[in-house]
Amino acid sequence: MIETHSEAAETTVTEIDAVVIGAGFGGIYAVHRLANEMNMSVIGIEKAGGPGGTWYWNRYPGALSDTESFVYRFSFDKDLLQEDTWDESYLTQPEILEYLNRVVDRYDLRRHFTFGVEATSAVFDENTSRWTVTTDSGAVYRAKYIVNAVGLLSKINTPDIPGVDDFDGELLHTGAWPEGIDLSQKRVGVIGSGSTGTQVVTALGKVASHLTHFIRTPQYSVPVGKRPVSDAEIAETKRNFDAIWDQVYSSNVAFGFEESTTPASSVSEEEQRRVFQSAWERGNGFHFMFGTFSDLAVDEESNEAAAAFIRSKIAETVTDPETARKLTPQGLYARRPLCDDGFYQTFNQDNVDVVALRETPISKITADGIVTDDGTLHELDVIVFATGFDAVDGNYRKMEIRGRGGKHINDRWDGHPDSFLGIASAEFPNWFMVLGPNGPFTNLVPSIQTQVEWITDLIGYAEEHGISSIEPKEEAVEEWTDTCTTIANATVFAKVDSWIFGANIPGKKPSVLFYLGGLGNYRAKLDEVAKSGYSDFAIKYEPVSQSA
Numbered sequence: 001m002i003e004t005h006s007e008a009a010e011t012t013v014t015e016i017d018a019v020v021i022g023a024g025f026g027g028i029y030a031v032h033r034l035a036n037e038m039n040m041s042v043i044g045i046e047k048a049g050g051p052g053g054t055w056y057w058n059r060y061p062g063a064l065s066d067t068e069s070f071v072y073r074f075s076f077d078k079d080l081l082q083e084d085t086w087d088e089s090y091l092t093q094p095e096i097l098e099y100l101n102r103v104v105d106r107y108d109l110r111r112h113f114t115f116g117v118e119a120t121s122a123v124f125d126e127n128t129s130r131w132t133v134t135t136d137s138g139a140v141y142r143a144k145y146i147v148n149a150v151g152l153l154s155k156i157n158t159p160d161i162p163g164v165d166d167f168d169g170e171l172l173h174t175g176a177w178p179e180g181i182d183l184s185q186k187r188v189g190v191i192g193s194g195s196t197g198t199q200v201v202t203a204l205g206k207v208a209s210h211l212t213h214f215i216r217t218p219q220y221s222v223p224v225g226k227r228p229v230s231d232a233e234i235a236e237t238k239r240n241f242d243a244i245w246d247q248v249y250s251s252n253v254a255f256g257f258e259e260s261t262t263p264a265s266s267v268s269e270e271e272q273r274r275v276f277q278s279a280w281e282r283g284n285g286f287h288f289m290f291g292t293f294s295d296l297a298v299d300e301e302s303n304e305a306a307a308a309f310i311r312s313k314i315a316e317t318v319t320d321p322e323t324a325r326k327l328t329p330q331g332l333y334a335r336r337p338l339c340d341d342g343f344y345q346t347f348n349q350d351n352v353d354v355v356a357l358r359e360t361p362i363s364k365i366t367a368d369g370i371v372t373d374d375g376t377l378h379e380l381d382v383i384v385f386a387t388g389f390d391a392v393d394g395n396y397r398k399m400e401i402r403g404r405g406g407k408h409i410n411d412r413w414d415g416h417p418d419s420f421l422g423i424a425s426a427e428f429p430n431w432f433m434v435l436g437p438n439g440p441f442t443n444l445v446p447s448i449q450t451q452v453e454w455i456t457d458l459i460g461y462a463e464e465h466g467i468s469s470i471e472p473k474e475e476a477v478e479e480w481t482d483t484c485t486t487i488a489n490a491t492v493f494a495k496v497d498s499w500i501f502g503a504n505i506p507g508k509k510p511s512v513l514f515y516l517g518g519l520g521n522y523r524a525k526l527d528e529v530a531k532s533g534y535s536d537f538a539i540k541y542e543p544v545s546q547s548a
């Protein structure tokens with residue numbers, strides 16, 4: 001690590017090999033690979049006060065991973081896997097944050113990170129093949145490589161509602177939850193019905209004096225199946241970790257279960273109901289969609305069979321028919337598969353009710369609460385926005401990122417964000433993304449680990465072969481975009497508006513943001529590209545020095 005000083009600008013520039021932006025799963029692992037395993041000089045930049053990424057910010061009551069505990073962790077260190085333990089089948093936010101801090105300390109990574117600082121710009125110099133990264137603290141770094149681990153779901157989305165600044169109570173967003181806040185005996189309104197909304201409503205319904213859930217689009221949710229895990233189960237899991245991770249990395253959604261190969265269309269309605277009931281009792285949203293039958297994501301008739309089953313469960317669970325009606329989704333079961341820990345049961349409590357926003361939209365927010373179009377004032381002490389994120393590309397677009405020729409990332413992504421493999425973009429050499437546009441739609445940790453390993457292997461290849469800059473060719477980006485679009489259009493997911501396609505952000509052009517072909521196929525494609533000598537990349541070599 002070298003520091004240079006520019007007297008004209010009175011700026012100290014730190015010269016390093018790589019900058020990693022973000023300290024979630026991706027940033028932590030990238031710093032470990034580059035610094036500890038490849039002996040490179042690395043700075044990690046993180047705007048939060050510590051590591052954790054999504055799990056640092058999402059401290060809201062009820063925050064829970066929807067991936068089972070035994071596969072919501074890194075797999076690269078077998079000793080760590082054997083040492084770890086967990087109490088229940090799903091990890092809560094505090095448990096995940098504690099785990100990530102423990103990983104950071106295990107590998108002595110804290111010394112590489114600068115916390116409480118945000119990267120504001122990254123500009124590429126074609127003459128030197130170096131990036132200049134500037135932070136809001138005024139620190140400047142010049143690096144050959146940038147690894148962006150800025151988070152798939154991290155740029156919060158807050159709706160623009162008239163009068164929001166007039167509210168006399170507390171305004172909270174689940175994606176930026178303050179520590180130590182107590183909402184017991186408060187009148188709480190929750191806006192948003194995705195995974196976060198279902199979790200926070202379930203938790204706050206137990207403590208609020210009254211809770212009103214404002215729902216625009218009811219969603220299909222199944223039980224999470226959270227339960228205590230015995231020591232014997234954990235021991236058995238540890239004995240089988242090699243086989244477990246082999247299965248995870250060769251599967252589609254990487255959730256640690258065998259995906260079904262039986263189409264729902266091939267069995268009787270009675271058999272469909274039996275399988276759905278078994279999955280309902282087992283729990284997990286991704287298991288319900290992908291572990292029951294193989295065609296729920298591609299065949300509308302089979303999809304409707306699953307949707308009808310969930311609707312019947314809502315009707316059985318929610319005792320008031322009018323409340324059940326407001327909570328019941330219609331149409332395709334085609335958003336991110338949700339699961340919950342008692343969401344529908346919460347609405348049987350006297351202190352919880354629901355407002356259907358498509359019938360009575362929010363008109364404005366006043367000092368006293370939320371007013372709907374029918375003139376009703378819902379008096380509130382707290383308004384919670386569980387309104388999600390500007391997913392995938394949101395955090396990139398807010399930065400000043402300029403590649404070759406001064407091209408801004410927003411100009412590159414004007415129509416829709418693109419990439420090669422969800423990892424790299426044409427016109428942005430030596431600039432890599434973890435979970436970038438058109439990366440795999442899976443349990444994120446195995447995908448993150450897959451991408452970080454591939455990116456750092458590519459950096460190692462570049463260093464070994466005297467490469468000064470490397471970026472994907474335009475035709476490779478176009479081909480990958482076409483592949484992702486073709487696969488997405490073959491699924492039911494493309495037939496509904498959701499954050500998976502960016503449709504939750506007003507004014508944002510909906511576009512394909514994920515590769516839906518499965519992690520196993522994705523890893524095979526990565527292997528193919530690497531074994532070709534990265535032939536899909538445009539490579540510029542370091543000049544050969546001339547001896548005297």
